Every structure is written in structure tokens, then in C-alpha cells.
Amino acid sequence: xxxxxxxxxxxxxxxxxxxxxxxxxxxxxxxxxxxxxxxxxxxxxxxxxxxxxxxxxxxxxxxxxxxxxxxxxxxxxxxxxxxxxxxxxxxxxxxxxxxxxxxxxxxxxxxxxxxxxxxxxxxxxxxxxxxxxxxxxxxxxxxxxxxxxxxxxxxxxxxxxxxxxxxxxxxxxxxxxxxxxxxxxxxxxxxxxxxxxxxxxxxxxxxxxxxxxxxxxxxxxxxxxxxxxxxxxxxxxxxxxxxxxxxxxxxxxxxxxxxxxxxxxxxxxxxxxxxxxxxxxxxx
Numbered sequence: 001x002x003x004x005x006x007x008x009x010x011x012x013x014x015x016x017x018x019x020x021x022x023x024x025x026x027x028x029x030x031x032x033x034x035x036x037x038x039x040x041x042x043x044x045x046x047x048x049x050x051x052x053x054x055x056x057x058x059x060x061x062x063x064x065x066x067x068x069x070x071x072x073x074x075x076x077x078x079x080x081x082x083x084x085x086x087x088x089x090x091x092x093x094x095x096x097x098x099x100x101x102x103x104x105x106x107x108x109x110x111x112x113x114x115x116x117x118x119x120x121x122x123x124x125x126x127x128x129x130x131x132x133x134x135x136x137x138x139x140x141x142x143x144x145x146x147x148x149x150x151x152x153x154x155x156x157x158x159x160x161x162x163x164x165x166x167x168x169x170x171x172x173x174x175x176x177x178x179x180x181x182x183x184x185x186x187x188x189x190x191x192x193x194x195x196x197x198x199x200x201x202x203x204x205x206x207x208x209x210x211x212x213x214x215x216x217x218x219x220x221x222x223x224x225x226x227x228x229x230x231x232x233x234x235x236x237x238x239x240x241x242x243x244x245x246x247x248x249x250x251x252x253x254x255x256x257x258x259x260x261x262x263x264x265x266x267x268x269x270x271x272x273x274x275x276x277x278x279x280x281x282x283x284x
Contacts, residue, residue, distance in 0.1 A: 009198055013191035017199075020178050020192060021108040023100050024073045032077040044096065046113075046120045048154070053117045054103040057125055058083055059092035066273075067122050067130040067157070068095040069114070069146075071137030071166075075102030078260075079136065085266040089273065094125045098139070111142060111171065112202060115154075118146040122157045132161035132273060133217075136260050137231070138174070140167025141209065148215040151206040161219045161276055163269055164209075166228055166256050169235035171196070171207035177230060213243035220246040221272045223265060230256040247272065 039056040046053060056076055057065075066086055068079050076095035083093045098114050100106035122128055135143030143164060147157045168174050175192050179185070193204035205211075220243065224236040233250060240248050254262045 007190045007194045009191060009194045013188070013195050014199070016184075016188060017192050017195040018108060020175065021110050023098075023109060026075060026097070026100075026102050028075075028102070031080065032075065035077045035080050035083070042125060044117075044121050044124050046099075046117045048116050049099070049113050051099055051106055051113075051117075052104070053096045053099060053121065055094065055096040055121050055125060057092060057094045059087050061092065063090055063092050064131040065092040065094050065126040067118065067126060067133045067143075067159075068093060069118055069133070069135035069139035069143045070095065070098065070101070071135075071139045072098075073101070074136075074139075077102070081261045081266060082134070082269065085270055086273075089270055091131070091273070094121065094130065096121045110200065111138070111145065111174075111207065112152045112200060114139070114142040115146045115152040118142055119154055119157055122146075128155075129158040131159065131276070132163060133157060133159050134163040134165070134269065135167060136165045137167060137256065140164035141169075141174075141207075143167075144209050144212070144216070145207070147217050148212055150212070150215075151202055160217050161221075161273065162217045163221045163223065163272065165223045165265070166225065166231055166259055167209075167222075167235075168231045169209045169239050171204045173231060173235055175204070210238045210242040213239060213246075216243055216246065219272075219276065221269070222246055222248040223259065223268065224248070224250050225254045225256070225259045226250060226252040227254065228256040228259075 039058050042055040043052045044055045070076050075097050086093050097104040099109040133143045145152050196202050222236050224233050259265050
């Protein structure tokens, strides 16, 4: 089925879409390197996309695993505060650099590619069933899509717990943010979405967590901050209206990125995991 109001795609639309899918060059700091040095490293193939992604695991292999998905323009080791917090609870943390991020090769990436990569990493390093999937920003949207049936084809990750932090509710939110940050008119929106449909087979309106809320894992924690200047808090409120069973926490201090390093937020995630009877008890 095609979009309700198809538009003609121009070459300029495709050039802009490629720009939309191109992350900034990855940088590796001394802190990143220190965390990498104590991780188990794995190159994970993503067959559908014929790529490899760099994956990491911290913690012994005989304890429950949590899959972490970082945000756009970031890398797995930027979730260090969360990794250390969850390690202290007795969990094994599995993460990966998205395609064209960190140590994963490539030049462009998309949301469906990230979903497929997350599923491949889960299959290889958590036997397809992590006890929880946690994602930040773009990675939070991908985390949700990776755990539900549709719109990204393939076998969902089997988990009963999901945490999304500063996550856009829809692809529309992402494309609007891209146009706004680059001072481009909203008139480009339809062209970008049409490229997604014609070249990748996905309708932008189907990538909407509020519309998909009925297929969420059994336990879902949404974390947002009122001072987030990248993703509006209204996204989280729209998700809550569509999925009344989820837990939501809205802070008013940290913004889009610092929320992932805030001790109260890290403790909230640990408490959420601890509330699950089959999780190990949180330490401290």
C-alpha cells in the first residue's frame, strides 16, 4: 500500500534524504577507550543489510543481559554511566555501535537498519531474549520497534521490559527536527517521507510509537525531561495517552543528553528493573 497522498520524488529529495541518514564523524575519547578495553568485543553480521556492527559486552556471560541502544551521532560507550549502574546490579550489559557510528563501518544509517542490527546483536549475544532493552533518543525509538511486530519486518526481540529515554515518538518528529536544525523549510517533509517509501518500503506514518503502543512489551518505562530542546515532551504525553499501562517519569532539569547521566534517572531505571521478579536484586 502506498502513502495516501503520494508526491513526486526529485533528485534533490534523495540527496536530502541521504544527508538525513548521514551521522557526524565518530570520535573516540580516552574515556571511550577505557570502557572498550574492559569489554568483550564482537563483530556481529546483519545479513539483511550485508554489514557488520561492532558490539560490546560488559559483565559475566552467566547472568541476565540487558541490550542498550545509543542515540544518533553517539556511540555505545556514551552510555557509560548506565552501563556502570547496571553492572553494579549484577546485570550483563550488551551494546553496539550503530552502523556508521563508533567503530561500526558505513556512511549512512536508517531507523529500519538500526532495528535489524539490534535484533542481530540480541540473537547473537543474548540468545534473542534480553531481560530488557534500553534505548536513548533515536535508539529509544529503535528499541521499541525492535521489540514489536511491524512495521520493520523480522522477528522481534523477545523481552518483557523496555526503557526509552528522550525518545522521539515518530519518524515525523525526527524529520521535523532535522529540517529545523538545518534551517530547511517544512515543505521538504513529504519528499523525505516519499523517499523512505519508494526506496526502503516503509511508510513514515507507520513508524509512530503512539499508533503501535498496543504491541509494547509488558513493562515499559518512558523517561523524558521538560528541558529537552531536541524532542518535545508532548511526544511522551501522546504515547502515554495511547498506552495507559506504561510508567512515565518526566524530570525538569537535565535536557536531552544529560538525562542519561543523571543519578536519579539511573536509579529510576535500576528500580524499574528491580521491580521485575525475574531480575537480580539491585545492589545499593
